Each structure stands twice: as C-alpha cells, then as structure tokens.
Amino acid sequence: METGKPARSRDTLDRRHEGIESKVEGFNDRARRALEDEFLHESVARFTKKSVASRQAALERLPEAPELRETAYRIKQETMANLDRYLEQLAGAVEERGGKVFFASDGEEVVNYVGELARRRGSKVVTKSKSMATEEIELNRRLEESYGELGLEIIETDLGEWIAQLAGDHPSHIVAPIVHMNRHQIADVLSGVAGEALPPNVEDLLQFARKRLREKFLAADIGITGVNFGVAETGTICTVTNEGNGRLVSSVPPVHVAVMGIEKVIPKLEDLSVFTRILGRSSTGQDLSVYTNLVTGPRQEGELDGPEEFHLILMDNGRSDLLGTEFEEALYCIRCGACLNVCPVYRQTGGHAYGSTYSGPIGAVITPLLKGNEEAKDLPHASSLCGACTEACPVGIPLHELLLKLRNRQVDEGLAGKGQSVAFKGFENTMKSPALYKISGKVGRMAQKPLVKDGKIGRKLPGPLAGWTGTRDLPALAKKPFRELWREGI
Amino acid sequence: MFIPCYVDLVYPEVGVSVVRVLRRLGVEVTYPEGQTCCGQPAFNSGFFEEARTVARHFLDVFESEECDYVVCPSGSCATMASHYYPLVFEGLAGERARSEALGARVREFSDFLVNVLGVRELGARHAGKAVFHCGCHQRRELGVLEEPRELLRDVEGLDLLEWRNEELCCGFGGTFSVKMPDVSTAMADEKIRALEESGADTLISGDSSCLMHLEGRLQRTGPATRVYHLAQILDTEDGEVV
Numbered sequence: 001m002e003t004g005k006p007a008r009s010r011d012t013l014d015r016r017h018e019g020i021e022s023k024v025e026g027f028n029d030r031a032r033r034a035l036e037d038e039f040l041h042e043s044v045a046r047f048t049k050k051s052v053a054s055r056q057a058a059l060e061r062l063p064e065a066p067e068l069r070e071t072a073y074r075i076k077q078e079t080m081a082n083l084d085r086y087l088e089q090l091a092g093a094v095e096e097r098g099g100k101v102f103f104a105s106d107g108e109e110v111v112n113y114v115g116e117l118a119r120r121r122g123s124k125v126v127t128k129s130k131s132m133a134t135e136e137i138e139l140n141r142r143l144e145e146s147y148g149e150l151g152l153e154i155i156e157t158d159l160g161e162w163i164a165q166l167a168g169d170h171p172s173h174i175v176a177p178i179v180h181m182n183r184h185q186i187a188d189v190l191s192g193v194a195g196e197a198l199p200p201n202v203e204d205l206l207q208f209a210r211k212r213l214r215e216k217f218l219a220a221d222i223g224i225t226g227v228n229f230g231v232a233e234t235g236t237i238c239t240v241t242n243e244g245n246g247r248l249v250s251s252v253p254p255v256h257v258a259v260m261g262i263e264k265v266i267p268k269l270e271d272l273s274v275f276t277r278i279l280g281r282s283s284t285g286q287d288l289s290v291y292t293n294l295v296t297g298p299r300q301e302g303e304l305d306g307p308e309e310f311h312l313i314l315m316d317n318g319r320s321d322l323l324g325t326e327f328e329e330a331l332y333c334i335r336c337g338a339c340l341n342v343c344p345v346y347r348q349t350g351g352h353a354y355g356s357t358y359s360g361p362i363g364a365v366i367t368p369l370l371k372g373n374e375e376a377k378d379l380p381h382a383s384s385l386c387g388a389c390t391e392a393c394p395v396g397i398p399l400h401e402l403l404l405k406l407r408n409r410q411v412d413e414g415l416a417g418k419g420q421s422v423a424f425k426g427f428e429n430t431m432k433s434p435a436l437y438k439i440s441g442k443v444g445r446m447a448q449k450p451l452v453k454d455g456k457i458g459r460k461l462p463g464p465l466a467g468w469t470g471t472r473d474l475p476a477l478a479k480k481p482f483r484e485l486w487r488e489g490i
Numbered sequence: 491m492f493i494p495c496y497v498d499l500v501y502p503e504v505g506v507s508v509v510r511v512l513r514r515l516g517v518e519v520t521y522p523e524g525q526t527c528c529g530q531p532a533f534n535s536g537f538f539e540e541a542r543t544v545a546r547h548f549l550d551v552f553e554s555e556e557c558d559y560v561v562c563p564s565g566s567c568a569t570m571a572s573h574y575y576p577l578v579f580e581g582l583a584g585e586r587a588r589s590e591a592l593g594a595r596v597r598e599f600s601d602f603l604v605n606v607l608g609v610r611e612l613g614a615r616h617a618g619k620a621v622f623h624c625g626c627h628q629r630r631e632l633g634v635l636e637e638p639r640e641l642l643r644d645v646e647g648l649d650l651l652e653w654r655n656e657e658l659c660c661g662f663g664g665t666f667s668v669k670m671p672d673v674s675t676a677m678a679d680e681k682i683r684a685l686e687e688s689g690a691d692t693l694i695s696g697d698s699s700c701l702m703h704l705e706g707r708l709q710r711t712g713p714a715t716r717v718y719h720l721a722q723i724l725d726t727e728d729g730e731v732v
Contacts, residue, residue, distance in 0.1 A: 027670070028670060028671075028672060028673075031670065031672055031673050032672050035672055035673070035676050041676075045680075049655075344658050344659045344661065344677050344680075345670075345673055345677070347658075347680075348673050348676040348677060348680075349673060380536075381665075381666065381669050381670065382670060382673070383663070383666065384626070384659045384661060384662065384663025384664075384666045384667075384674070384677070385534060385626075385663055385664075385666070386626035386630070386659035386663070387626055387627070387630040387631065388626070388630070388657070388658075388659070390630070391630055401577070404533070404534065404536065404577075406536075407534075407535060407536025408536040408537075408538045409536070410536055411535075411536040411537050411538070411539075416535075416536060416537070420535065420537075421537075424531075424532045424535065424537040424540045425540065427527075427531060427532055427537075427540060427544075428532065428537075428539075428540035428541075428543045428544060430526075431495070431526040431527040431529065431543075431544040431547065432526070432543050432544060432546075432547045433526075434523065434524045434525070434526055437495070437526045437527075441498075441499050444499070456706075456709065458709065458710075464668070465668075467667070467668035467669065467671040468667060468668050468671065468706070470671055471671060471672075471675040471707065471710060472667075472675065472678070472703065472706030472707045472709075472710055473705075473706045473707075473709040473710055474706060475500050475501075475702060475705070475706070476500075477499050477500055478499065478500055478501070478502045478503075480502060481498045481499050481502055482493050482497065482498040482502035482505035482506070483493075483498055483521075483523060484502075485502050485505070485506055486505075486509075486521050486523075487523075490506050490509045490510065
C-alpha cells in the first residue's frame with residue numbers, strides 16, 4: 001500500500017445507507033470489488049488468520065471447552081423455550097433497582113424512545129460504546145434524521161467504530177469493525193477531525209483519539225451501550241469490551257441506555273461464567289476480555305458513581321418470529337465473530353460484501369431471517385457449506401445447516417428462479433431413472449465433442465457453465481463411464 | 491460399492507482403482523447398476539424435495555443389494571448418504587429410519603480401508619512430493635482426517651508434505667462454484683498458492699470434486715501439478731498410476 005493514500009479513494013460512497021435497512025443483493029458484485037482490493041484482501045486474511053490461531057491457542061488452554069459449548073447450547077435452548085418468562089424476570093429485577101425497561105418491537109420504537117428521552121433531558125451529546133444491535137437498526141442515522149431538531153451529536157467511542165463513523169463507513173466485522181482499513185486510511189480520517197495532518201503512526205493516532213474521545217466522554221449527556229448478556233435473576237447487564245470505553249459510556253453520563261436484543265437474556269448470574277469463558281477466547285483469543293462490566297440499575301443511594309437514570313431497551317426486531325422454528329438456534333449467537341474468522345468466504349471478501357450489518361456465516365443466516373428472504377436472497381448462497389463455521393461456533397449453532405435450510409426456504413417460497421427449478425426437476429427425473437441417467441451420459445458425451453480439446457473444455461462457455469469455465473477448465477466426460485468398464489470386466 | 495455420478499461419468503479410472511484395491515484386499519465387490527447419484531447437488535441448492543426422490547432411489551438400490559458395507563470413493567457423497575439423509579427425510583419416520591440404517595453401513599474409501607479392514611500398508615509405490623487435500627465433509631462430518639494420510643505415508647517413494655492452511659475449503663462447494671464464481675476461484679487460488687509454497691508436485695484427495703475444482707484452476711493458471719484421487723495412488727503398479 002502506498003503511503004498517504006487517501007482513505008476514501010477506494011470507495012467514496014457513503015455506505016451508511018447500505019445497512020440492514022436496505023435491500024441486500026448483489027453479493028457477487030460486492031465480492032468482486034473486495035477481491036480486487038488487494039489491501040483489503042490481505043488485511044482480512046491476515047486478521048482472520050491471527051484470530052483463528054489465537055482462538056485455537058486459547059481453547060487449548062481450556063480443556064473443558066467442549067463441555068462448555070454443550071452447556072452454553074443447553075442454557076440458550078432452555079432460555080429460548082421460556083424467553084417470555086426470563087424477559088419478564090429481567091425487566092422486574094431492573095425495575096426493582098430503579099431502572100426503566102422498554103420493550104421495543106422494532107428499530108423505530110428504539111429510535112423514538114431514545115429520541116424522546118434526549119428531548120426530555122435536553123441532551124446534546126450522546127456517547128456510544130460498540131453495539132451491533134444499534135448498528136442493526138442504524139440508530140445513529142435515524143436519530144439524526146428523525147430528531148434533527150435536537151441537534152444531537154452522537155459519538156461512537158469504540159476506536160474502530162468511531163473511525164468507521166467518521167469515514168461514513170460501516171463496520172465490516174462484528175468484533176473488528178475496521179479490519180478493512182489500514183493506518184494510512186485511518187490517519188487520513190482522523191486528520192480530517194484534527195484539522196491538521198496526523199502522521200500514519202499508530203501511537204500518535206491512538207493518542208489523538210484518546211484525547212478527543214475523553215472530551216466527549218466527559219461532555220456526554222446520554223451514554224448508549226449494547227448488552228452482551230442480560231441476567232434475568234439479578235437484572236444485571238453485562239458488557240464486554242477491550243478498550244474501557246464501555247465503562248466510560250455507562251458510568252460517566254447522567255443517563256445510561258442499554259439496547260439489548262431480547263435473545264441476549266440468560267437465566268442466572270452463574271451462567272455468565274459459562275459465557276464469559278467462551279466469548280473472549282472465541283472472539284479474540286483472550287482468556288477474558290479486558291473489561292467485563294456488570295451494571296445493575298442506576299446509581300443507588302450511597303454509591304459514588306453510576307448514572308442517575310438507567311434505561312434498558314429490550315429489542316425484538318424480528319427475533320421472536322424465530323422462536324420455536326427450525327431457525328431458532330440462530331438466536332443462540334453471542335456475537336463472538338469466530339465464524340467470520342474461520343469462514344473461507346469471509347476471508348476472501350471481508351464483511352462489506354455481505355451488504356448487511358452482520359456478515360460472515362452468522363450474517364448470512366440472520367440477515368434473511370430478520371429481514372426476510374427476499375431482502376437477502378444471495379446471502380444463504382455465499383457459502384461453500386464447508387462447515388468451518390459450525391465447527392468454530394462456541395455455542396454449537398449448526399450454521400451451515402441453517403444456510404441449507406434457508407436455501408430450501410427460498411425454494412419453497414418460489415424465490416429460487418425458474419432456471420434452477422427446471423434444472424433440478426430435470427436432475428430429479430434423470431437421477432431416479434438409471435435408464436435416463438445412462439442416456440443423459442451418452443447425450444453429454446456427444447454434445448461435448450466440439451468443445452473438448454485435450455480431454456477438457458479450456459475456454460469460457462456461454463450459458464450455465466459460464467460461471468465455471470470463466471476461470472477454470474472443465475474436464476470432459478470420459479469416453480466410457482465406469483459402469484461400462486464394470487460390465488466389460490475390471 | 492457406490493461410485494458417485496461424476497466419478498462414473500468423468501473419472502471412471504478412480505472407480506476402477508477402488509475395485510482393484512478392494513479386490514487385492516480380498517473384498518468381494520459388487521456394483522449395483524441401478525445406482526445414479528446421492529442427490530447432493532439438489533440438496534445443497536435447497537431443492538430438498540428433488541433430493542428426496544433421488545435419495546429414495548439410492549435407498550431402494552442399495553437396500554436390495556446383499557452387502558455388509560457401501561463403500562464410496564468420495565467423502566462428500568458418503569457424508570450425504572450417511573449424515574444428511576436423515577435431514578432429507580425429516581418428518582418421514584419410515585424413510586428416515588431406513589436412511590439411518592443404511593447410512594451406518596456407508597463408508598468412505600479410506601475409512602473403510604483403515605477402520606473396517608484394518609489396513610495400513612498396501613505395498614503401493616509412487617515417486618513424488620505430495621500434499622493431501624481433505625474434503626470438508628470428510629474432515630468435519632465424517633472426521634476421517636488421518637486415515638488417508640496414514641495410507642499415504644506408507645506409499646513408498648511418496649513424500650507427504652504439510653501445507654499452509656490445509657483445513658481451508660478448496661472453494662468448490664457444488665453449485666457455489668458456479669453461483670459465486672469469483673469467490674470460489676479466489677478460494678482455489680489460495681489453496682494453489684499454498685501448494686506452490688509447499689513445493690509439492692502432486693495433489694491428492696479423497697474427493698474428485700475438490701480435485702476437479704483445483705485441477706481446473708491449476709490448468710488455467712497454476713504450476714504443472716499431477717492430480718490424483720487417493721485410490722489411484724494406492725493402486726499404482728510399478729510406481730505408475732494406471
């Protein structure tokens with residue numbers, strides 16, 4: 001990469017409008033763009049490789065990992081079966097400690113709740129720590145649009161998220177939001193904020209970010225965090241971060257709003273020990289993330305710190321539709337990113353190719369589930385079904401089987417396209433009849449004659465084989481199939 | 491013996507090697523001629539109903555054959571018949587039970603050699619520096635990872651090399667290779683780079699479908715590499731693949 005290359009020369013589009021609220025199609029086009037971007041390609045490969053190795057090493061230090069996986073799965077399974085009860089319990093416990101709880105059925109209700117809260121409080125500055133749930137509903141953009149008159153300044157404080165926000169970009173990884181950017185691009189973005197050219201030097205950039213973000217932490221009227229786990233038994237919200245920004249967002253401003261997907265509830269405090277042991281290890285290879293924050297309601301009498309007001313927003317946004325269906329396991333996800341790191345497709349394309357908030361295998365599963373098949377038609381197909389995701393998932397979600405079932409759902413809903421439907425009907429009829437199968441072989445051997453040279457088709461063909469022959473040779477059908485050789489005697 | 495459709499039509503020599511190796515080991519081999527395909531292409535594309543018809547045909551053909559095992563020289567097709575049929579027949583108790591019973595007898599070629607017959611040494615000889623690519627189904631669903639390597643380590647003259655990121659998928663993925671050709675090809679390229687770095691001149695796998703993909707890409711862009719199915723290496727005569 002050349003030094004000083006402007007950050008946005010690669011893609012000057014403002015991608016904020018391509019989030020989960022937009023139609024997700026054209027995986028191939030996005031993937032092609034990503035593949036042509038040598039830096040992105042290398043950077044994603046390097047990062048994922050490192051993450052896979054650290055995860056592996058961390059799991060080797062945890063001999064009980066396989067049992068934890070089963071325990072985690074069972075806890076999630078039991079939680080989903082009684083989700084309404086646990087959510088009520090959680091809400092009750094939070095309220096008992098003086099917190100407020102709001103059930104939001106979709107993103108709009110979250111936006112309105114936060115907007116009205118900001119209006120009531122006369123807030124100006126809102127700090128946020130990393131939260132995929134608020135990315136999912138594009139909270140920042142929608143607050144700016146729907147509550148423009150409040151003049152809110154919303155600042156992401158996770159370093160990567162902040163840089164993505166400043167660059168008008170989306171996170172491309174659940175855990176490492178700007179894995180697709182290099183330090184020159186980052187220097188360029190931060191220079192824009194600094195009003196002077198910052199050197200593309202990691203230490204200098206960090207110091208600048210630290211200083212600037214500290215000002216915002218102190219000025220904030222509202223702090224918004226996500227939630228990694230919500231403990232029903234105690235009303236405790238657990239957030240896991242590595243930068244400490246989560247603490248500054250949840251404890252410094254007078255108001256703390258925690259936005260939590262309803263599937264993040266866990267029954268008991270002791271269950272946390274299962275999930276915190278697997279989250280850091282699966283995500284970054286750390287035995288434990290640097291900061292594991294447990295927040296139980298607003299500041300209590302006699303306490304020295306903590307917010308005056310604590311609001312927990314329990315967001316559904318399509319999740320409850322999956323309960324009791326064959327896709328329920330998709331709700332078990334703890335957003336560790338392990339499936340992204342091991343995915344050979346993600347490794348080639350990075351996250352933006354998926355065109356959705358959630359990328360990689362889990363993104364390919366939950367995007368169509370939360371948004372509807374028609375909105376994310378390509379994603380279930382953006383997988384070779386190699387199963388690396390399923391193998392890596394620390395809570396045992398059978399990701400590649402869910403992708404298969406999503407493909408099947410497309411077929412059932414008539415979304416597979418006429419060409420494919422006709423082709424597989426033909427396949428079915430041929431393969432159920434040995435006679436027809438034999439004849440098809442014969443026809444194929446005749447038909448291929450003009451195309452075959454040296455036992456293969458070495459050039460791009462039009463039609464259904466274009467996808468293959470554009471980049472790869474295709475072997476010719478053998479002169480005699482095995483069944484003939486068998487008959488003749490082996 | 492189950493010879494998958496694409497082995498039958500494109501790589502009959504692989505089937506021939508399987509027969510020869512098995513016979514050499516004293517196995518009585520039968521080949522039910524009514525067999526066609528396991529149904530995986532339809533299943534992987536989401537056409538479960540079409541896959542079900544083909545799977546039903548598979549059950550009919552192999553259930554009526556008197557045999558102890560159904561041996562298949564493809565980890566992927568063996569997985570379909572042994573692991574995915576129960577999913578194909580979900581909600582159809584009778585056929586599901588049939589598929590589970592038959593599935594327990596379906597064995598991938600190297601799995602059968604090592605774990606059923608207890609074979610290690612076949613007396614094969616083949617000069618070359620090789621890397622082995624384990625198909626993803628064989629690796630993750632079947633867990634037959636070491637068996638082919640054990641067999642290859644005992645091939646005289648064959649230097650079995652380690653290669654970088656050997657656990658990565660080759661990018662074939664059935665219709666994925668046609669639907670997402672750019673990513674699929676980039677995945678093959680990554681494997682080919684690792685192959686080049688390893689210094690291997692031979693690529694071996696237990697899945698001809700992965701080999702079709704990698705060889706197809708190698709022929710376009712890669713270094714000259716000999717590409718063989720495991721069975722062909724185990725079937726060498728005087729050091730030569732027949």
